[in-house]
Amino acid sequence: MQKWEEIEQKKEYLKGYIKAKNREALIKDQIQQLRLDTMFPALQGDGMPRGSSQKDLSDYTAKIESLMEELKKEWVESVIRYERIRKAINKMNDEQEKEALTRYYILREKWKEIKNKMGVSEAKLYRIYDRALENFEIL
Template structure:
C-alpha cells in the first residue's frame, strides 16, 4: 500500500468515525436541553435573591417570558429527540447490513452505547488489542451509503 493509499484509507476511516459519532452527539444535545429545561424550572421555583442594594417594588415577575423560553426549549427538545431517532435508525440500519456480528457489536457498543474501549473489551470478552483489530476491520466493512 502506497503512502497516498494509506492516507486515503485513514481519511475514509475518520469520515466513518465522524458519521458514527453523530448519534452520541445527538444524545448529548438532548441531555443539554433537558438540563436547561430543568434549570429554567428550578430558577422559577427558587429565584435567587437579588441583593444589589436597590429597592424593588415586588418579587413577582411576569411569567410570560419564562413560559415562552420554556416552550422554546421544549420544542427544541422534541426536534432533537426526533433527529436523534432518525440518526440512530440510519446508523443502526448500516451496522445491521454488516455480515460479521463481532464487528456489529463493537460498533454498537462504542458508537451507540458510548462505551470506553476497556468496557467494550470486557463486554465482549476480548482483549483491548483484539477489540481494536475488530474495530479496524469493522470500519473497513462499514458502508456510510
C-alpha cells in the same frame, strides 16, 4: 477520497452517537429547568418574590414556550441521529464487527472490557475493529 480519510469520516460519524446522546440529555435538563421556571415565574435566583403585571407574565410564558418548542425540535433531531447510527451498525453482516462497534461507540466501553467480553486478544480486537470500519456504511 483516500481510504484513511474514509475511515476517519466513519469514525466521526460513529462518534456522533455519543454527541447526540449527550445533546439529548442536556436538552432534557434544559426543558426540565424551563418547566420549573414556568411554574414559578415570580421567583428569581435569590428566592425573593417579585411583583409583575399580567402582561409581563404572558410575555414571559410565551417566550418560555417558544424556547421549549425549539429544544423539543433539537431533541427529536438528536434522537433521529443516534437511531440512524444504531441502525447502520445493526445492518452490518458480521456479528463480531457489529459487537465491536456497538460496545465501543454506543455502550462506550473501553477496549480492555470489549476484548474480555468478546473473548479475543487485543490484536484480534483491533483487526475486527479495523475490518468493521472498512465495512461500515454511513446511512
